Amino acid sequence: MRTQVAIIGAGPAGLLLGQLLYEAGIEAVILERRTPDHVLGRIRAGVLEQGTVDILDLAGVGERLHSEALIHGGVEIGTGGRRHRIAFKDLVGKVVTVYGQTEVTRDLMDARAACGAPSIYEAESVELHDLTSARPWVRFVHQGIEQRLDCDFIAGCDGYHGVSRRSIPAEALSAFERVYPFGWLGVLADVPPAWDELIYADSERGFALASMRSEKRIRCYVQCSLDDKVEHWSDARFWEEFKRRVGEDVAARMTVGPSIEKSIAPLRSFVVEPMRYGQLFLAGDAAHIVPPTGAKGLNLAASDVFYLHEALAGYYRGKPREVLDQYSGRALRRVWQAVRFSWWMTSLLHRFPGEDPFFGRIRGSELQYLFQSESSQKALAENYVGLPL
Template sequence: MRSQVAIIGAGPAGLLLGQLLYKAGIDAVILEQRTPEYVLGRIRAGVLEQGTVDILDLAGVGARLHSQAMTHDGVEIGASGHRHRIAFKDLVGKVVTVYGQTEVTRDLMEARAACDAPSIYEAESVELHDISSARPWVTFVHKGVKQRLDCDFIAGCDGYHGVSRRSIPAAALSLFERIYPFGWLGVLADVPPAWDELIYADSERGFALASMRSETRVRCYVQCSLDDKVEHWSDEQFWAEFKRRVGEDVAARMTTGPSIEKSIAPLRSFVAEPMRYGQMFLAGDAAHIVPPTGAKGLNLAASDVFYLYEALSDYYRRESRAALDQYSGRALRRVWQAVRFSWWMTSLLHRFPGEDPFFGRIRGSELDYLFRSDAAQRSLAENYVGLPL
């Protein structure tokens, strides 16, 4: 088997790259370890920057998004019993789009199936070979048969635990990581949201986030210990704790219901540099992880994919390697900006175990400055809606 590009991973990053390359007339085969049902079952973020929406439109998969998604002009941040709105559209002239990652993945999967482009699910024992040479190749086992895929380039879109980054020699990578001493307990429920825009709430009991996936489905979180267990939380306990943190007025008008999904996610910042080794390029979670506080994970994956698509298109159109050589530096510049913003948002809105009074005062002063300063609000808005691609 041969293809110009081998894409490892059929999450939104791999699928989006596949669709962009298909539109550009570049052959790509996608290899995915899991089943399509498993991929679609992942519960992930749902806040899209305008740049991400534009990339989805470029890939030809934006129709359902534009008919069903919600547009938000701002967010609310709660502290000390009061909420303050950060008005994105007024401050920087941009908005964000609320559309679940599951729906993005569904749109991409359907588009790929419609164009009959090859995606091989349940590809086991994937191994990358000769990635530092001009002729890389991939082996995998599918339905009990070992197969070989020869290619010009490999795109590693297979997430933090995937084979792509692990195929790079350790001496060739620099890893940067920050583990946060808490997690998020999240609940998905089919109830109408009692809020019009996302609410980030800082309280003495810890952080809470009120978000939604649609006009009939909410996704809500509370900060929890890393030692906590999902089975320790009944739905009733979760909603009671969430109401204590989000604010009395919101709590009073909320409708609660049984959870569709409940999980605890640890928070971390992680970056691997560079995002290229030989003919293999990393994109998305394979190269970087950010805490969800800044809503950057899926958006960073989309910008990585866009840069890689442009570089590969340039190579096949003009036989120029310039953009391929610039890919890692270009992507990492935006990655580190998002890592900084996500770290800042996380530090601003969470209570850290064992924090001293000085740290608490600094956080309170930072929030006070944010609420009083147009410049500070503009900076938050500029980063939240997405820096230019």
């Protein structure tokens, strides 16, 4: 097979890039090692920046989002039994959109099927070859048959554990990482939310987040230790702990129900530089991971893809190859801003194991300053709704 761009990974990053390239008249083949059902079964983010919504509109997949998504003009941050609202709309004139990553992925899958562009699922033993040559190619096995895909460029959208980043020599990359000493235990349940906007709760027992995916589905989290196990948490135990952390008023009015998904996610900050090696471009989790506290993971993937699609479209329209050279630096500037913000939110709202009283007092003072200072609230709002593309 021959195509212009080989996209590795059919998560939201790979599918969104494929759709943007299709709209630009650029051929692309998507290779995914999992089944479509497995891809749709991944429970991930649900808060979209306005820039991400605009990119989805550009890709022609925003219709269902605009009819079903929830629009939030702020978030609440709680500590010491009291909550303070950070009013995005009033502070910076922008909002965020609540629409689950599963739904984004479904919309992108449907759009790709409708346009007839090729996606090959259950592509096994994927190998990337000749990345520094003018003619890279991809070897893979599909339905027991070894195949070869020749291309001009490869987009690595296959996540943190994918083959794309591992195909780059270690000496060609610089990695930056911070592993946090706790994780998030998350539960998805089909019950109506007892809150109007997301609640970030700091408590003596640890962090909790009350969020939702729709008017009938909630996604809630509690901070847990890294060595904890999902099987140690019955639904009853989770909801009891969540209520103790989120605040008495919310606990008193909320409805609980059986979990339809329960998982523990470790928290880390991770970035590799550069996001390009020869004809291979990294995007999304293949290049960076942020803790979910700042709601940046999916949004960063979308901005990477937007920059990469612009670079590729410029090249195929006859612009100099320098437009490709600019991709990594352009993407990384936004990545590091999001990494900083996510680190700050995580440090502000979590109890760290073994932290001394000084650190606790500093965190408490930081929260009080946030609640009292409009400029501090504006800085949080500006970053949360998304910095300009």
